[in-house]
Amino acid sequence: MDITELILDDHREQRRLFAMLEQIDRSQTAVLSAIWDRLAAFLELHAQAEEEIFYPVLLQVGIAARRASGVKDETLDAIHDHNEIRDAVAEVGRHQVGTDDWYAAVAAANLANSDHMAEEEREGLTDFRRLAGLSRRHELAVDFAAYEARNYAGVKSVDKDPDEYVRTVEKGLRTGVPGSLSVGSLKKS
Template sequence: MDIVDCILADHARQRFYFAALDEAREDPETLGKVFTRLKNFLEAHAEAEELYFYPTLLKKGEGAVDSDSAEETTDDAIDDHNKISEAAEAAMKEKPGSDAWWKCVDKCNYHNSEHLSEEERQGLTDFRRRVPLKERVRLGLQYLAFEAEHSGEFEREEKDPDTYIEENS
């Protein structure tokens, strides 16, 4: 599986989970379970990207569409991952279905939606243009294996974007 296709499939699943939360608005128990699953999925997804996608993008990318460089794309992505994680963690401290919980969930959805559109437009485009298919498939299999291993509870460590870029360039 091409890592680009794996990431796009994950993005569809993330959108699905956020939509499911809206559908379950009147059921706090379901909200809590679905959001816990979504939070763990978001964390594992971000970590998998940071292990297998962004290091290669930093080495081979040049920037695409409205991004001037792979470094700019990566900096934005790591910062986005941190914001998504912070909003998800805040939601976990609130009662599912409460106004405070929805405020945190909506913030998480906002940051995630922004991230998905930027990543799809910039990083994934740059990756398809610059990384050969054989390498994308190899990375995709590693990415899937990581997500499979971490499909339960997972918590990603927040990263400093500048340090991450320095360590992975």
């Protein structure tokens, strides 16, 4: 197992679920609602799994490889993107399922998520494969899979301040406790 492959698998599933929503008749609101609820929960679970497991170690290996500014920028951007996705998901919930406004909000969430995934696949995952050995990627894959399995029913959506997120991770790295993030301590102000 490799955490970068698990993240890519999640991305494929997210794309598949968005595509399903585009192919279901708008009159089937119960089906649309069920698939959207699954996708919305999955988007948040995936984002938090990355924030708890992947991004702290990306920062750690980037700093060790003297690429701190590059991985810091990637991480700041990813946390910002996760917040945009959370906001887009919340916007979908403000509309009646199956209406034009609902579809427009789903399309906006899809766009925010697609932009994030493309950037992450080009930058963060590529850098991580270059900077972290396969045994480390396997170890993190186990943690990532376990996190998603333990939280299969969903996690609370919490916007995070990107700068505070990076400061907290860097502080943990200096104190020897990387990845010891408390979701509540990273709330967006």
